[in-house]
Every structure is written in structure tokens, then in C-alpha cells.
Amino acid sequence: MHKSRLAGFIVDCETSDLPSAARFWSGALGLDVLGEDGPSYVRLDGTSRDMVIEVQQVGHPSRVHLDIEADDVEAEVSRLEQLGARRVAQVKTWWVMEAPTGQRFCVVRAKVDLTGRQGARTWE
Numbered sequence: 001m002h003k004s005r006l007a008g009f010i011v012d013c014e015t016s017d018l019p020s021a022a023r024f025w026s027g028a029l030g031l032d033v034l035g036e037d038g039p040s041y042v043r044l045d046g047t048s049r050d051m052v053i054e055v056q057q058v059g060h061p062s063r064v065h066l067d068i069e070a071d072d073v074e075a076e077v078s079r080l081e082q083l084g085a086r087r088v089a090q091v092k093t094w095w096v097m098e099a100p101t102g103q104r105f106c107v108v109r110a111k112v113d114l115t116g117r118q119g120a121r122t123w124e
Helices: 016-031 074-081
Strands: 002-013 033-036 041-045 052-057 063-070 085-091 093-096 102-109 122-124
Touching: 002 016, 002 074, 002 102, 016 033, 016 041, 016 052, 052 102, 074 085, 074 093, 074 102, 074 122
Parallel strands: 002 052, 063 102
Antiparallel strands: 002 063, 002 122, 033 041, 041 052, 085 093, 093 102
């Protein structure tokens, strides 16, 4: 048995100016910039939505992807594979996945206990 939920959205930006990209998305979404979260990420304040919302500098075409967080990443990846998703690449502790419809998303390790968290679901 494991728990998972939609963790948030990552705005992938193929840009050399991450601060400008973060300022744009901060203004567009009405969310304050919280600051850098590593060399390629700027975190926006999604706490009122209990979500992680980040602007990420990437080397591929710009897009938006979502993260699913789980207390057992391997169990969640296996569950999603049974639904038709496929593994694309493992990055550190998370998996980049592809839905049968072509969208890429990540399955990441939950940073907090998901018990009682908004949107968390228990899977057998």
C-alpha cells in the first residue's frame, strides 16, 4: 500500500535568463517568487494551493509538466505503468514518465507525510 498525489507544476523554460522567466510566471500566476531552489529552479509560492510550483531552466523546448509525489516511488511508477505509462529516465531519486498520450511527467519522492494531505490517495 502506498500514497500519492499531484504535487504541483513545473514550468520548463528553454531560456538563458531564468530570473526573467520566473518574474513572468510569477506575474502571470499571481504567485510571489520564493527564491532559487537549486541552480536551475526558482520556486513560486504555491502554498495556498498546497502545491509546489517551480520555474525550471531546461535544454529542451519549453512546456509545462506535472509532478506526482509518492511515499513509495517504485510502487507509484509500477501503478502508472499498469495504466499504460512508460519509464523514460531515472533522475536521482525520481522517474521521468510518459503517458500513453505522450505527455511527460515526473514521479518524485514525497517530502512530507502524505497522510491527511489535500489530494493524497492510498493505493493497494
